[in-house]
Amino acid sequence: MKPTRSSFLAALAFGLVAAGAARAQESVVLKLSHEAPETQIKGRTALYFAEKVKEYSNGTLRVEVFPSASLIPTKDEVRAVIRGQVDIIAPQTSYYTPFNAAWDVFYQPLLFNSAKEGMDTLAGDLGRELLGTLDKVGLKGMGIWHDGPGYVYLKDKPPTKPEDLKGRKIRLFPSAPLEEGVRAAGGIPVSVPAPDVYLGLQQGMIEGVISAVTFAAPSRWYEVVKGATRMTMFVGGYGVAINKNRWDKLSPEHKDALQRAMKDAEKWNYDQSVDNIAASEKLLVDNGVTLADLSAEELAEWRTLMTPIYERQPAEVRELIKRVQSKK
Known part of the structure; x- marks a missing residue:
């Protein structure tokens, strides 16, 4: 029996429906890039997030996580997600300051007491x-993940006085106010x-x-530093942002x-x-790392140097600093 035109069209229609249904069942994959090891809090949070996405989408949406800058170099993450080279990023918020200086409020040295x-x-x-x-730069902010307070580490001893940093090369992530502080x-x-x-610490x-x-702790910096100060x-x-x-x-x-x-x-x-702060x-x-606490006199000496930095910030940042201070 020769196929009729109507049977051919019916078969074609069935095939298109079946193909559409198959595509609907395929997982959509989003790539999430970050620079932290999987053992660090951000690495573990990214994996937890990916698991929950899979659960809530019944497996039709997957987040593929690329830790340790294995997909995109740290310094290129923001521009890469804006260009669509990667779908989701979770950078230190200071990496957003070139687009909005107001993020610098969280990097004013010693602004927060705890x-x-x-x-x-x-x-x-x-x-x-x-x-x-x-959203002004083509991103949608999705959420905030925490890390921990920023301490100061030295290869030989905990820095308890500002002069302990004199003449020393101190590594920072991009942050203008922290650079001023150093x-x-x-x-x-x-x-x-x-x-x-x-490697930079190891090789001097x-x-x-x-x-x-x-x-610092999951990155095993304790193998290359001897002291840190809890401030x-x-x-x-x-x-966390998505294209x-x-x-x-x-x-x-x-x-x-x-x-x-x-x-x-x-x-x-x-x-x-x-819990992770205490565990770290x-x-x-x-x-073997000596973790020091500052005395009231030592803290006052650091603050004397750091607080003038607040007044040199852009107007929008100064307003946010005042907003933070007003709630103390």
Whole structure:
């Protein structure tokens, strides 16, 4: 029996429907790039987020995580996601300051009295407002992940006085106010990508670091530094963002899955970060790092050098500094 035109069209229609259904079942994959090891709090949060996305989308949406700058170099992450070379990033929020200087409020040396004070500010209205400004550069802010307070580390001893930094090369991530803080103490700020810090310390290219304790410990910096001082030079945090065009093309169901997963990841990250700070400090000490606390007199000496930096910030940052100070 020869196929009729109607049977051919019916078969074609069936095939198109079947193909469409098959495509609907295929997973949509989003690539998330970050610079941290999988053992660090950001690395673990990224994996938790990916698991929740898969759960809430019934496997039709997947987040593929690329840790340790294995996909995109740290310094190129923001521009890469704007260009669509990667879908999601979770950089230190200081990497957004070229697009909005207001993010620098979280990197004013010694502005926050404690890690919790800074974390609650970052997770609160102020952090959300700044996250919402990312749409101006083609991104959609998704959430805030925490890290820990920024301490000062030296290869030989904990720095308790500003002169301990004099003439020394101190590694920072990009941050104008922190650079000013290092210079105010007589140090030399140096930019080194996070994955290269260990080698830089080991080979003597840098002599100290200002970084989150929760990054230092899992990165095994205790093998190359001898001292650290527990003072809140900054509040570490990450602004998770997705390429806006990529977001707009997702189905409503997939957008909902991402938002639900992010809400869970933010809570998990906050709870884990509080415990992780203490655990990271213990790991450093257990491996031979001397962790010092400043006396009231020593802290006052540091603040005398650091607080004038606030007044040299752009007007928008000064206003946010006052907003933070008014809540203390």
